[in-house]
Amino acid sequence: DNGSPILNSSLNINVPVLEINEQPVFNQSSYMPAIIEEVPIGSTLTSQLKVVDPDGLLTYSISSINPNWFSINNKTGTITSSTHINYEVSPFATMTVQVQSSQGGLTSTCSVVASVIEINDNPPIFPSYNYSTTILESVPTSVPIFNFAAHDSDSKCYGAIQYSILYSEPDVFTVDSVTGQVFVASSTAINYASFQSARVSVCAIDLGPSSYSAISTLSIAISKVYDIAPVINPFNCPCWITENHAGIACPPITAYDPDSLTLLFRIKTGNSLGRFAINNITGVVTNLAPLDREQNSSYRLGIVASDGTLDSAVVQLNIVVLDENDCSPSFSGPFSFTVPQDIAVGDIMGSVSATQPDVGYNGVTTYQFGGNTPASITNAIYLNPVTGELRRLAGSPFPSSASFTVVASDLLLPLQQSSSTIFTFTTVGYKNHPPSFYVSTDKVLVPDNQPVASAVYALSAVDPDTGTNGQLFYALVTPTSVFSLSPSGVLTLQKSLSNTAGSIFTLNVSAADGGNPPLVAYQLIAVMVYSSSTVVGGAVLLHNVATGVCHANGSVVEKAPGGAFVVTLSPTQSLRPVAYAIVDGDFVNAFVLNGTTIMTTVASSFVFDRTQREALYLVVRAQYQDNFHLCAVTVVVSDINDHGPTFPDGPYTQEIYAGLPAKTVIFQLKATDLDIGINAVSVYSLVNASSPNFTVEAVTGYIMLLSSLQVVQGRYTLTVRAADSLIPTMNSTTQVTVTVIPIVNTPPSITPLASTTSPYETVPVNSTISNFMFMDPDFGVEG
DSSP, X not given: OOSSSOOOOOOOOOOOOOOOOOOOEESOSEEOOEEETTOOTTOEEEOOOOEEOTTSOEEEEXXXXXXXXXXXXXXXXXXXXOSXXXXXXXXXXXXXXXXXXXXXXXXXXXXXXXXXXXXXXXXXXXXXXXXXXXEETTOOTTSOSXXXXXXXXXXXXXXXXXXXXEEEESSOEEEOTTTOEEEESSTTSOOTTTXXXXXXXXXXXXXXXXXXXXXXXEEEEEEOOOOOOOEEOOOOSOEEEETTXXXXXXXXXXXXXXXXXXXXXXXXXXXXXXXXXXXXXXXXXXXXXXXXXXXXXXXXXXXXXXXXXXXXOOEEEEEEEEOOSOOOOEEESOSEEEEETTOOTTOEEEEOEEEOSSOGGGGOEEEEEOTTOOHHHHTTEEEOTTTOXXXXXXXXXXXXXXXXXXXXXXXXXXXXXXXXXXXXXXXXXXXXXXOEESOSEEEEEEETTOOTTOEEEEOOEEOSOOGGGGOEEEEESSOOSSEEEOTTSEEEEOSOOTTOTTOEEEEEEEEEESSSSOOEEEEEEEEEEEOOTTOOTTSEEOOOTTTSSOEXXXXXXXXXXTTOEEEEOOOSEESSOOEEEEEESOTTOOEEEETTTTEEEEOTTOOOOTXXXXXEEEEEEEEETTEEEEEEEEEEEEOOSOOOOBOTTOSEXXXXXXXXXXTOEEEEOOOBOSSOGGGGOEEEEEEEESSTTEEEOTTTOEEEESSOOOOSSEEEEEEEEEEESSSSOOEEEEEEEEEEEOOOOOOOEEEESOSOOOOOTTOOTTOOOOOEEEEOOOOGGGO
């Protein structure tokens, strides 16, 4: 106690400690053991798992594991392998281990990460153990001919592969120890003449301890190199380049060469002015500057391909320069001309002409009067818008002189090019009409005893003109030594006809008038020589006063009735009663000869048709007893208006483009008439038309536009009549179907010149790698 002195006493107390259930505890939260791959099943991973639990027995288990390679002893906690362990599957295995006490069921966990130690357990593997390839005998040493690629599933150094040649036959190859690429040992090692095949065996060995290896064999076929020059692939189409544009590319030129994979192109000929360039790799030719088709419409470039040693043969590339409408029509003279004052309606009084450097649709030139041309000209003169011909029109007085402006334009709109000039004309004199013979061929009978230098025939042509234009001058077209022909038309014998009985001399003669220039007609004369041995002179003499030789001309109209007069033969003397007869030429019994008056008439049963026979040539004999004389009679069949005009090719169709200007001639009708002369003159008229935009010129048959047809599309039917000018009038009609084609902007179409293209990986930016051809069927700017 706390007294003084302090007094005390003691007592022993026993305190019993009662046991409670405590949680088991691993001495580490995680463990990191290691194990070698491919160890035997049941090998111990670890037995180091320590658990503190003073309360009783413990039970071990694995709650999760990846990969599932291990199992655990539930009593001791020792972990062992339960299957084969493969490093190539996973270099680690992770698991969660749980321990549980026997009293109270308390648990605890820890993580176990098992590292797998790799060993060299996989050999190298080739995808195939036998390969084949083909090489050229000239293969470079820097180019691999094959690549052996083996695979080892091991990693790190165990999976590294080293290549070596096991054997080579012949021994001319090397192998890269790291990549497995096979090379030729030297540029001269491969020679087709020495061997045509080879074999190489390559060994692949890994670098781990206890190394594994594999072997693969390459069979090599060797191809001969022929050392030939490159060949340019043929190209049949030219290259089209439109004028006035630069940088247009032609289709690429291609070539092949078994010796070389790289070919270079160049222009060898035809480019002296440097207008073109070629991409030496792609073979595409372009023009460096705009071309002018009017200066040069085409070029020929000589192209070669080179492999660096040899050049190919030169191949010609034809470049055609396409036209653009960049030139105007220009007039050429004469700019003044004269016109006969009696020019007939429909006759050509002259023509205007302009030249156009452009071609095709760009070069089509049309003509029209200028806007200041007075009506006295446009009403009296027709200007053909296509040909430039000037013709007199009917119904208006014809001026004695005038000046007018003609405009020449091309058809391309809206970039139409045009020019104009002034023409003048004056009327002078009268029109010179050509002369004509009654018949184109004639016969003359001459006895073989005809005196030399005597006249045998007098030519007779007619000319409707008067004065100088009506004077006629005759001449032999083909000279002969037997006959001569005076300018007045007298045919004279120049050589004796002795011993020529039965001969026929064919003479081609002409009759020219005195006009400037002179107009000429031609006639063919057959001079027939007969024997005079049976003719007694003086018995009967029928002769031409001018020549002394009997020749007569007669005529008969078509369809003349029986008994119609043809010709009268008048004897100069008749000493005795004479009998007359037609002895030659009347093969159809068309004539009757009156023996008293010597008048020839038409037989009642014969009908003349000029289209069948234009003339008949008769020989009439006058005879007394055994004596006779002959006379040649030419009977001309005169035409009557018994045939009407016809259109043998009708009906007609014509296509035109929309937008053609007014007065454009779109078609010309030509009727045929079997009659001749005035009987064959046809006058054209428009009977019916489905549009008022058309007219027909009466004399020429030109169908023209009265106004421009601005339509999308249309078809018009015109009925045109052709009638002759005599009474009774004969006529026929035909139809002309005009189809107007719209100027539609048709889309262009593309034609690839190559289905694939393979540019080099080093091709520069903006290089041409392919070329396409676009085509457009339209004209003008739409095309």
